[in-house]
Amino acid sequence: MSKEFSTFKKVIRLPHKYGAGPTFTRFYEGLKQGKIYGTKCPECGDVLVPSRSMCPKCHVNLSEWVEVSQEGVIVSWAQTDKDFFGKPGQGTYTVALIRLDATGCDFLHLLGGNLSKVKTGSRVKAVWNEEKKGHMLDIKYFEPK
Amino acid sequence: MGKKVAIVGSGQTMHGRRFDLAYPELVNEAIESCLINTGVDAKDLDGVVFGTMPSMMEGVALTHFYFADVLRAKGKPILKTETCGSTGVSLAITAYYWIASGMADLLMVVGSEKMNEGDAQATMTTILEPFYQMYFIAGAPGVFSMQSQEWSVRFGIPEEKVRDAATRLSIDHHNDAFGNPYAHIKQRLTPEQVNTARIITYPVRLWDVCPTSDGACAMIFASEKMAKKLGKKAAWVKGVGYSGEEYWFGDSDKVMWQSAIQAAKQAYDMAGIKNPRKELDVAEVYNPFTFQELLYYECFGFCDFGQACDLTLKGMFSKDGELPCDPSGGTLCTNPIGATGLIRVAEAAMQVTGQAGDHQIPGAKQALAHAMGGVDQYNGVMILGAK
Numbered sequence: 195m196s197k198e199f200s201t202f203k204k205v206i207r208l209p210h211k212y213g214a215g216p217t218f219t220r221f222y223e224g225l226k227q228g229k230i231y232g233t234k235c236p237e238c239g240d241v242l243v244p245s246r247s248m249c250p251k252c253h254v255n256l257s258e259w260v261e262v263s264q265e266g267v268i269v270s271w272a273q274t275d276k277d278f279f280g281k282p283g284q285g286t287y288t289v290a291l292i293r294l295d296a297t298g299c300d301f302l303h304l305l306g307g308n309l310s311k312v313k314t315g316s317r318v319k320a321v322w323n324e325e326k327k328g329h330m331l332d333i334k335y336f337e338p339k
Numbered sequence: 340m341g342k343k344v345a346i347v348g349s350g351q352t353m354h355g356r357r358f359d360l361a362y363p364e365l366v367n368e369a370i371e372s373c374l375i376n377t378g379v380d381a382k383d384l385d386g387v388v389f390g391t392m393p394s395m396m397e398g399v400a401l402t403h404f405y406f407a408d409v410l411r412a413k414g415k416p417i418l419k420t421e422t423c424g425s426t427g428v429s430l431a432i433t434a435y436y437w438i439a440s441g442m443a444d445l446l447m448v449v450g451s452e453k454m455n456e457g458d459a460q461a462t463m464t465t466i467l468e469p470f471y472q473m474y475f476i477a478g479a480p481g482v483f484s485m486q487s488q489e490w491s492v493r494f495g496i497p498e499e500k501v502r503d504a505a506t507r508l509s510i511d512h513h514n515d516a517f518g519n520p521y522a523h524i525k526q527r528l529t530p531e532q533v534n535t536a537r538i539i540t541y542p543v544r545l546w547d548v549c550p551t552s553d554g555a556c557a558m559i560f561a562s563e564k565m566a567k568k569l570g571k572k573a574a575w576v577k578g579v580g581y582s583g584e585e586y587w588f589g590d591s592d593k594v595m596w597q598s599a600i601q602a603a604k605q606a607y608d609m610a611g612i613k614n615p616r617k618e619l620d621v622a623e624v625y626n627p628f629t630f631q632e633l634l635y636y637e638c639f640g641f642c643d644f645g646q647a648c649d650l651t652l653k654g655m656f657s658k659d660g661e662l663p664c665d666p667s668g669g670t671l672c673t674n675p676i677g678a679t680g681l682i683r684v685a686e687a688a689m690q691v692t693g694q695a696g697d698h699q700i701p702g703a704k705q706a707l708a709h710a711m712g713g714v715d716q717y718n719g720v721m722i723l724g725a726k
Contacts, residue, residue: 199358212469242590269589274480274539279464280464289481291589303475331474
């Protein structure tokens with residue numbers, strides 16, 4: 195290009211207070227106690243985790259709370275060493291879809307610990323941070339059993 | 340059934356890194372080209388359909404207002420449609436409905452993106468809520484890697500074969516892009532270059548991934564009466580399909596991928612297509628990642644589930660194969676996201692009207708255009724015919 199054109203740099207910073215509502219609030223309270231909660235659909239019987247206020251398949255409101263297993267199997271996973279915006283933590287990032295035992299959907303979270311032999315179908319269990327803040331990342335990661 | 344809908348023609352920008360123009364000027368480049376190609380006078384338009392990615396990626400909210408002047412929209416209605424990566428096909432479907440309803444005779448449809456101005460990956464995290472998913476699927480490659488691995492494990496396809504098929508697609512498309520004057524990335528690649536390129540998100544490597552592009556696409560949609568009056572060789576919309584699924588990524592099966600299967604089925608049923616591999620002459624499949632393109636072949640019934648790698652390696656979907664896919668180089672070589680789906684429709688229209696130039700598939704009469712949006716959540720398909 196023969197000519198350099200001007201650019202104009204601007205940072206837009208917009209603080210936003212997201213209301214978690216009663217269902218996520220109760221889910222986070224569970225995390226604070228080291229528990230993972232789902233809600234059970236009275237029509238299809240699926241336990242959905244994290245807990246929801248509505249079943250996306252049956253479109254009915256959910257009010258039955260179930261503490262779910264902290265173990266499950268890896269349905270799929272992906273790994274990157276790259277840094278990217280919004281990445282929780284530093285270093286290698288391994289994300290997975292995990293089917294927690296006796297639940298009706300896959301739970302998204304991180305994998306950690308010794309992953310040298312991990313593959314789709316491997317069993318994993320939740321590892322918690324010592325300090326729990328009522329946040330999705332109170333679960334540090336899932337590690338192979 | 341609605342009234343017949345014609346596509347009269349299109350215009351595209353030279354896609355790439357376009358700091359030589361401000362965003363409205365870039366959109367205008369596609370529109371001027373479209374108006375020249377079609378001979379349409381903007382004052383005769385009944386309305387404008389416009390769309391992009393979400394505002395966070397644009398840097399300005401309500402870009403259809405910002406671009407109103409170049410959209411020639413003074414005194415006319417603007418409909419904005421926004422469905423993330425599938426925006427372009429949604430724009431085409433919006434225009435289709437508008438004309439098929441009989442409420443308009445002549446519309447301009449425009450999609451655009453200037454991805455190099457912002458941080459595309461960062462802005463894409465804003466399509467996720469901060470309660471749960473934002474931490475785990477912040478980068479598109481992670482989502483597509485998980486989907487690809489689930490697919491290959493489910494059907495027992497050896498990792499090496501998936502890699503070989505993805506490599507074949509990457510080499511073919513980057514080579515095909517040389518025939519497309521508007522394409523962003525054109526590259527002669529060897530298998531070794533593709534297979535040893537740096538890993539983005541395992542198993543996806545650099546040449547498996549689409550670029551960050553600036554560009555726009557504009558099209559003219561018309562009623563049968565108006566198409567005849569304009570006297571240009573038109574493509575005709577034969578079928579449309581659009582389908583979505585649950586918001587939460589882990590709630591639905593992304594291998595037997597309902598929204599992709601359903602969108603294609605709706606469009607095929609409407610177009611009367613029973614055997615897509617035989618009845619389609621060319622397909623512009625949304626392929627931001629090589630691995631995902633393989634899965635689409637299966638979801639769209641181009642072959643059975645688990646067969647896409649074998650058939651790709653046999654050349655079934657190459658430019659000279661039985662069903663050429665993405666002879667333009669596709670999304671893999673050019674991805675100004677808000678325009679990308681519309682470029683698929685424009686390319687399909689160019690193919691069935693014999694105007695695709697160096698990447699023309701000889702004698703193409705029926706074509707498929709497709710795009711996907713959200714976190715693997717929505718798929719849209721449009722079938723175009725020469726008659």
